[in-house]
Amino acid sequence: MADTSRGILLPVYVLADESFSMNPQRDELNAGLIALHESLRAEPMIAAKVRLAVLGFSDDVKVRLPLADVRSERHLPQLTMRGGTSYEAVFNDLLVRIPHDVSALKNDGYKVHRPAVFFLSDGQPTDDDDDAWQVPHRRLIDRAVTPPAPNIIACGIGDAEPRTILEVATNPNFAFVSVPGADLGRSIAQFFNALTASVVESGRAMASGNPELRIERPDTFNMAIDYV
Template sequence: MPDVRGILLPAYVVADESGSMSACYQELTDGLTSLFETLRGEPMIAAKLRLAVLGFSDDVEVRLPLSDVRYEERPPTLSIRGATSYAAAFSDLLGRIPVDVAMLKADGYKVHRPVVFFLSDGQPTDRRDRDWQDPRSRLVDRDHTPAAPNIVAIGAGGADAQTILAVATRPEFGFVAVPGADLGRAISEFFQMLTASLVATGQAMASGNPEIVVRKPDPEHFRLAIDVV
């Protein structure tokens, strides 16, 4: 049996690029830059991760395919465009994640269950709820998708708590912005939470005690979606 090259965690940042995100484009750009600089500054942690960045609106654009960020010269950038199709996002992940995991295994790695960090500032614009709920259900069904990911869902702006809960794979993985929270500040807080979560998860993997660590965002800007009434 060939030697195992290591154990990796595939992590996907799936970010809303719809027109309503235009007011916080700078925060999106700054957040991705900070994420990359932090991971590149922690090469032992970054070595445990493979990161992809996907932007979704009417469709999905790959801003960064699953990559080792230690060898990426510059962070990806998002582009503001179109509507908010959750169906596009989950249909893309449904096809993408199994292929990515198979590729990593073929390269000699063991692979932890992937994690998706899903960010949206509004309701899906898909014509019917089932249009996005069906691919999302197939994505997280471990019988249908053996590499089914954990999904951490963050709703900023006008995102609905029940929708965010329906996206997240656990109630404690769903967060929505506090009413009246500034959208730009909320986006910045999302990236701080994302960065802290990936660093903590990488540290856990490096210590030989692998687990998904989800850092709660600042309660000044976010709360658990289940707490919103």
Template sequence: MPLQESLDLGASYEAWPFYVVCDVSQSMWHQRWHPNESLSPHYVMNTSFAGMLEAIDKDISARHIAHLSVIAFHDSAEVVTPLCEVADGAPAAPIYTLPKGNQTNYAGVFKKLATVIREDTRRLTEQRRHVKGPAVFFITDGQPEVGGSRQADEVWLPERDKLVDPGFAYRPRIIALGLGTVDERTLRRVATTDPPGAACIADPGTTPADLLRSIIDIIVFSVTHSSASGSFVFETPRGMRRVA
């Protein structure tokens, strides 16, 4: 199901930040859930990101406009790859080594994202780049959890709301992509409506490895087609359905 929103067309001095935010809590990698490591979501992400960047770099429209960053979250959140222009060497970066954590700290990752996006957009504007509204692909397989218990909505939602506050000129759109035990209500609350985002959840019976490959394909599609058209473009990944 396509999602499009018109944005100003621009020239090569434009910068469009895209963030891939990955849940790396235990349920994404532990043998308890994934006896075959090569089929775990963590493994698929680790081995697919270099190819994802390579595919984006080959697209003439995207390579000088798209800027990409990878952020991982678990007990805390960390920038795996700082935001950089795809044509500026991102595909040549070392193999992406995502950390492995335990918990699913939504409050921590939204707080980190707010800081990172503000710093990145400030740096780009200082370089006299025309910055398009950032897009966040938020990949998770579980409910927010810290200290062995559910992280309350009143703890993580305020951090998410600060990130997308209308007072921030570069507030991001969020595409929430859920597999595993995450529920529809949580995904709908993560995704943005202004600017328009989306929430997608896995169809029953689809393996996590297949879902992650499909998600990565759609991220490539979204970045390249958005860069070419000047409008944000997204389609529901195979094996998923839209819930918002």
């Protein structure tokens, strides 16, 4: 039987910490989103293989951009700083959002690569206890519970602890922390540079017919596993 699919897509979720502690870096965060958008629009054949969502999290999750084809988006949204740093809100949201999005793409006739979540935080979770976020996190990454369980690439800056970033990432090779004392604005710029390179290279792999997730480590970031 002939393959009637419309091709394979990579869903990418950018999860940016919008807690008040990130307010001094708001301009760098929004500049990073602009650069990501411009890079993808400059390579439409690659952008065609990617669907991008932008989510901001603090005490809850705000959808800044639902999963979309960025070729049809004139501008990416602005992030707004507010509240605390609830990891529980993040993973409870993704438990619902990712299966829904993947199902919608399949219903539209696409094959779907395992989604990628790029997670950026500058601090420790403000949830009441670790179980509050670790329980939904475990359900999210368990492929028996959540078949489209994502790959999570976690980056920590500022007060984020390597141990926590390592727990968030789905692979030790996907967990990065900025060097101690690094300028936060520069670290955010490096995160978005690596994010952009990862998405472009992964999109290129999709377009070549050899779909795979390709991850670039941000410059001057270290592997979180090296600290524990």
